[in-house]
Amino acid sequence: MNTHATVTAVTERIRARSAPGRTAYLERLQATAARTRGADRMGCANVAHAFAAMPSNDKFKVVAERAPNIGIVNAYNDMLSAHQPLQHYPDLVKDEVRRFGATAQVAGGVPAMCDGVTQGLPGMELSLFSRDVIAMATAVALTHDMFDGALMLGVCDKIVPGLLIGALHFGHLPTVFVPAGPMPSGLSNNAKAKVREQAAQGLVGRAELLQAESAAYHSAGTCTFYGTANSNQMLLEAMGLHVPGTAFVAPGGALRDELTREAARTVLGHGGTIGGNTAAFKCPPIGQLVDERAIVNAMVALLATGGSTNHLIHWVAVARAAGIVIDWDDFAALSEVVPLLSRVYPNGSADVNQFQAAGGTGFVIHELLDAGLMHEDVLTVRAGGIRDYTHEPLLQDGALAWAAPGPSKDEAIVRSATAPFSATGGLKLLQGNLGRSVIKVSSVPDDRHVIEAPARIFESQEALQKAFSAGELERDLVCVVRWQGPQANGMPELHKLTPPLAVLQGKGFKVALVTDGRMSGASGKVPAAIHLSPEAAAGGPLAKLRDGDIVRLDAPAGTLQALVPQAEWDARTPDTMPEALRVANGLGLGRDLFAGMRRNAAAAEEGATTWL
CATH class of the missing domain: 3.50.30.80 (IlvD/EDD C-terminal domain-like)
Incomplete structure (x- = not known):
């Protein structure tokens, strides 16, 4: 399928506009990547400090066997329901990389605030800037400079853009993003909105409102409406920075744990394949992967799903971190040709669990690729490229497998590019x-x-x-x-x-x-x-x-x-x-x-x- 003329034109003008900054960025990336590995380059005291708390076996692997060492940047806290499941991910990652003779360390934690907690309160005035604080904290974590790859553990509104900006400042590292998935469906978003309107009119009191809110936000996992947090996950899939289909798999359970282990395998270049592709594959550096085409793919996915307008701010900043300049004219031009393929609250009544059940990210990416609205010739963290992201993960006999999404399972929630909800992105x-x-x-x-x-x-x-x-x-x-x-x-x-x-x-x-x-x-x-x-x-x-x-x-x-x-x-x-x-x-x-x-x-x- 040829890429749509408007998608091509927008990409080309972004490339031309960005050429000086992108060239300088890639030159820095290549110079950094050409250095001797950290444990060989640094002084003995530096190395000893870096590995002082490691088990002896791991020290030996890194120093004597020159094994890869993966840095984990974790946004875990148990204030955020979406991030509470991340508590035990580092243990899974460390266990998995050891199976391949590698090691992993938690390089650092980053702050992660919940906009739902701070809405309408003074703390919300720190929210947008927390993105750049997270980017800086990511840089602090990775600046120990002892890592051969990185895993970014985070989900919510400012956290993913912050992690991505920080990671792109270490663009020489292969990097995979690791989410936690949405909470189970509770009180419907429409019912929640109705109670809020009733409260605004004084028709119900605080007790009734709190009961409704608590029924909507009730357990570990991401909030189930299609706001910024869940839009983050759609965009990461469209950029090929996840294990395919990871975005909206529920926290807990064998499938989620196996996907987390697969993220560790992927950053090491040992991820499984889809469609029988068994060629040797090295996960590319994130700074090389996130190019103009990947940024445009993310913009298209945002428009096709009616995602959060916050990304008209965040993805501009993300692009700049990779030496790429985009603006709102680019979004507007793409919106004129990208059809709306999903209706998820607040653009519909469904939540993200229903979106996932109807076909989810795999269906949307499949439709966009087949319509020529996404670039297919892009790098991803997987050997199969962006086509891998048209599949849905499942377990077969305890092992990961992927299935093609097939047609929409609910056309009130997701539709094909030939019969969209709207001809434009909205x-x-x-x-x-x-x-x-x-x-x-x-x-x-x-x-x-x-x-x-x-x-x-x-x-x-x-x-x-x-x-x-x-x-x-x-x-x-x-x-x-x-x-x-x-x-x-x-x-x-x-x-x-x-x-x-x-x-x-x-x-x-x-x-x-x-x-x-x-x-x-x-x-x-x-x-x-x-x-x-x-x-x-x-x-x-x-x-x-x-x-x-x-x-x-x-x-x-x-x-x-x-x-x-x-x-x-x-x-x-x-x-x-x-x-x-x-x-x-x-x-x-x-x-x-x-x-x-x-x-x-x-x-x-x-x-x-x-x-x-």
Whole structure:
């Protein structure tokens, strides 16, 4: 199958745009890879420190037998349900690599916070920047420089992008990502959303709301809606950085344990094969694997599944870590030709367990490859290339095997590329005199794709919630929440706004949200122009907007415009962020430690990076 012309064109313009940075990156990678292995290159004291706590047998293997030593970077903690299963993965990995004469060490741990815990609270203002902290912690772990390969253990929102950015700064190492899988289905996401809307209206109390939330989030594993965490897993499959089909296999049990062992075998080059390919295979360095084609494959998979808009920030940063420059125009161009193949909450009623049962990642990748919408000529961590990722893992007589997905098992959840839910990916770039932003329309009713209404300006999400509770928003309006960008307060997610806005929309009002903050993959059915750049705190045009200005959000046309006479608009002086708000954003609960990151943060479209 020939690659689609638009996919080819976007890839080529990314390659041309990235050529200087990518060339320099690969030259650094090759120079690093050409060095003598760590245990031979370093001084005796260095080596002794590195292996002091190792069992004697392992020391002998590394030093005398020159065996491979695998570094494990672990995001384990038992606050995050998705990461709690990672506690015992290092033991499985060490046991498995010893079977092949190799060794493994936990090189380091990285912080991992739960956005679900911090939603609407001060801790959420650290969330986006935690990605770069995780990248730096990954670098600290790997900078001991004693490793021949790496395994990245992590799942959730900022953790996977952070691990990936950190790993790409050690791009000379073969690296495999190891997830933990979703929790069993509990209270449906639709039922949970309904209770939240009832709580926003005061129809149910805290006890009922807590009961519903606890029934939705109830055990170890990833949350079951298709937000940023589960989008991470889809993108890693599409980039060939997992053992094929690993993303949505439940934690615990023999299959999950065997997949973890297979990750260890894969990084050593001893992974099993699919389709009878028995050729010798060496897992490639991650910096070589993650090229322009792999990045485009991830972007396509995101669009085809209606994934999290957070990745319009994160994957820009990931690409930059590999010397590659992408922007929102690239996402928008791909969205015009990539069909929507899945409906998973919030873009549908199914959860990721039902998505997996209907065909999951293997089905989606198979359809995209056959439609010419993904690059097939890419490196992956497996000998069979990206076609291996069209298969689903299972156990046969205690051994791993893979099966082709076949047709969709539920066309309400996944569909073929020839009969998609939508001909386009549901992501739109919006441009106008308010700047550049994005909107995810795949879950927004068709009659809400264009909203024109007076603006109501809020300086915080708490102010909007207060106005809603006071009954001040019972009309058509565009709610504008500013001072929410990376430089202002770390760009927190604003999910607490979804229930009140959904209530207003449910009452028949035409409402929309415009913000320089984030909403991510759980933004739902209310039209939301998010990630507005440049942000208000950096002097962006959102700071010129006034209460009562008519704002037009037109997703089909790709515009976001304040309908203010040009002369008046040009004459306006942008508001400045209230000093009291700026001071409050920077103090307490650790936020003052991140002042440097806020000052140095790039714009959302540049990945909100703090390290460039």
